[in-house]
Amino acid sequence: MNLIRLQSISRRYQMGAELVHALRDVSLTIERGEYVAIMGPSGSGKSTLMNLIGCLDTPSSGRYELNGTDVSEMNDNELAEIRNREIGFVFQTFNLLARSTALHNVELPLIYSGINSEERRNVALAALADVGLTDRVQHKPNELSGGQRQRVAVARALVNKPSILLADEPTGNLDSKTGIEIMALFQELWQKGNTIIVVTHEEAVARHARRLIRIRDGLIASDETAAIDP
Amino acid sequence: MNLLTEIREGLSISWWAIRANKLRSGLTTLGIVIGIVTVSLMATAISGLNQAFLRSVAAFGSDVYYVEKFPWESDDMWWKINNRRDFAISDAHVIASEAKHVQAVSVEASGNWPVKSRDRTAGSVWVVGNNEQSALVRQLNLEEGRFFTEAEVDGARPVCVLGAEIAQKLFPRESSVGKQVKIGEGNFEVIGVNEKFGPFLFGNMDHQVIIPITRFLSDFTHRPYLFFMVKVRDAAQMAEAKEELRGVVRKLRKVPPGMEDDFAINQQDILIQKFHQVGGIIATVGLFITGLSMFVGGIGIMNIMFVSVAERTREIGIRKAIGAKRRTILIQFLIEGASICLLGGLLGLAIAFPISLVLKKYLPATMSLAVVGLAILISLFTGVVSGLLPAARAARMNPVDALRSE
Numbered sequence: 001m002n003l004i005r006l007q008s009i010s011r012r013y014q015m016g017a018e019l020v021h022a023l024r025d026v027s028l029t030i031e032r033g034e035y036v037a038i039m040g041p042s043g044s045g046k047s048t049l050m051n052l053i054g055c056l057d058t059p060s061s062g063r064y065e066l067n068g069t070d071v072s073e074m075n076d077n078e079l080a081e082i083r084n085r086e087i088g089f090v091f092q093t094f095n096l097l098a099r100s101t102a103l104h105n106v107e108l109p110l111i112y113s114g115i116n117s118e119e120r121r122n123v124a125l126a127a128l129a130d131v132g133l134t135d136r137v138q139h140k141p142n143e144l145s146g147g148q149r150q151r152v153a154v155a156r157a158l159v160n161k162p163s164i165l166l167a168d169e170p171t172g173n174l175d176s177k178t179g180i181e182i183m184a185l186f187q188e189l190w191q192k193g194n195t196i197i198v199v200t201h202e203e204a205v206a207r208h209a210r211r212l213i214r215i216r217d218g219l220i221a222s223d224e225t226a227a228i229d230p
Numbered sequence: 231m232n233l234l235t236e237i238r239e240g241l242s243i244s245w246w247a248i249r250a251n252k253l254r255s256g257l258t259t260l261g262i263v264i265g266i267v268t269v270s271l272m273a274t275a276i277s278g279l280n281q282a283f284l285r286s287v288a289a290f291g292s293d294v295y296y297v298e299k300f301p302w303e304s305d306d307m308w309w310k311i312n313n314r315r316d317f318a319i320s321d322a323h324v325i326a327s328e329a330k331h332v333q334a335v336s337v338e339a340s341g342n343w344p345v346k347s348r349d350r351t352a353g354s355v356w357v358v359g360n361n362e363q364s365a366l367v368r369q370l371n372l373e374e375g376r377f378f379t380e381a382e383v384d385g386a387r388p389v390c391v392l393g394a395e396i397a398q399k400l401f402p403r404e405s406s407v408g409k410q411v412k413i414g415e416g417n418f419e420v421i422g423v424n425e426k427f428g429p430f431l432f433g434n435m436d437h438q439v440i441i442p443i444t445r446f447l448s449d450f451t452h453r454p455y456l457f458f459m460v461k462v463r464d465a466a467q468m469a470e471a472k473e474e475l476r477g478v479v480r481k482l483r484k485v486p487p488g489m490e491d492d493f494a495i496n497q498q499d500i501l502i503q504k505f506h507q508v509g510g511i512i513a514t515v516g517l518f519i520t521g522l523s524m525f526v527g528g529i530g531i532m533n534i535m536f537v538s539v540a541e542r543t544r545e546i547g548i549r550k551a552i553g554a555k556r557r558t559i560l561i562q563f564l565i566e567g568a569s570i571c572l573l574g575g576l577l578g579l580a581i582a583f584p585i586s587l588v589l590k591k592y593l594p595a596t597m598s599l600a601v602v603g604l605a606i607l608i609s610l611f612t613g614v615v616s617g618l619l620p621a622a623r624a625a626r627m628n629p630v631d632a633l634r635s636e
Contacts, residue, residue, distance in 0.1 A: 051630050054551075056551060056629045056630045056633070057628075057630050076555070076556055077555045077556055077557075080550060080553050080554060080555040080556075081553065081555070083550075083551060083552065083553050084552060084553020085553070089551050089552065091633075095544070095547075095548045095551070095633070096548075097545060097548065099246055099250070108549070108552055109552045109553055111235060111239060112549075112552065112553035112554050112555075112558065113553065114232050114235065156552065160553075
């Protein structure tokens, strides 16, 4: 069974009077344990693809199976549940809750899945330890460096043991040294068995992945699995 | 995610949001504060007024008729009744002996004069002329000493019974019984002191001095407005008593058959009716003011909640991305609206409480737990209702758009 199975996915938006075809009839499968980079210039549809894979959005037509479940027809609440359980997001701008501590930020997905406070705390602390932030759990985002913030975001993304770690320009707001550290962290996570999808326009970032999908004008321009050694 | 965790999370978020926007939240709650101050004071005042009224009316006696020249409530023009004849003290004896349903008749006349002890003065005191039956009819209880006797009334003796407040004012550190006081120009001996009565809507019972009616007529005024309080023997036969009383007084005043009464037989019922009218008006006005300020306050809350939702669009997006359902977001903002209103309500109560203590000086008005509960319920309700629209907007947000917002 494929982890992700997109069949003839299209996504259209109405922008003013114009109908924008962000994705045109895209079909794609991704297996468990893959490390995929999705590249493309801005406006190519790669963000739309990411939103669809992340269940933030639903396709205008086509079918999306995640873990064998058809999610293309799900309503808001069902999608929220899927996102909570199956997807871990890492954003370019970190998207941490500014006034909450690192610990609370990481606990949030567990709160939404209804895990009791004691277990929640332990699981969140373990996730923060995994990204090397044991001594920063009570810090708020503005007391952390960019790299540390992104690590908190990674811990939050992984705390619910999702099927996919979905990263959108994860190094976009980091200096190159920190960016390399984060990519090393991704590498390590992949080697532990996580499925990782990175959306980026940086070749350097994409090179870490084993499979590179290029998007152009709403279509898959190329899809190659390279035998790059990490 | 269970409801309890959602509520707890919502509470901590809204606590933060309110603290972070103290001034804004404070100003927003102003309408709620005013509404709650109004409703709680109004409810307190009405209940106080009711209690005071019932006590006051009880003092009138439910089994007492007031035989007077003028009715308490009348559609007649003043000139039609203005030249009715005055009553005289002797009429009381006739009523008492002729009317079988009557247990006692109290003669009543009053005016205001200063009362002095040797070194103290009470300015304008309610001086009442009574007869020996007045203590029974007026339900006067004596703190100390005694009421005057029939002999003292007949002899127009210079004796007096002081109200509790007057006694306290003129003789703060000693018993007043046996002391001399000067009422107007005359010297009187204090023979008794009334028990404290407390708030009374029709004058001040504790600020009166009672003297024999005979002395009242000779010393103060020869033609006072004289009337009788007639106590009926059997409260179950009020109607019969009234008919008999009417006959006796008509005969007494020589009203020819077929002519209208040239006097009135009044009863506390009239007061109760009037009071209910006034009470109804006060309650309606109070309800209107409360409703209006809660409405205006609610609009304010709704506005600020829309602002709060707009400001936190990105946060809503983040929460939705990591698994918050519509209900979670809805509850979060409903709780925030309700919390702001609740704070406003508590603030309102905090303002209203000291005012109710001032009110207590004039009315037996205490802010009851029921009033506090009502105020809290009203503010919570307003908060939830006015938070509904903004919260629904937040809950329906599309996570992609919300995440993209700055």
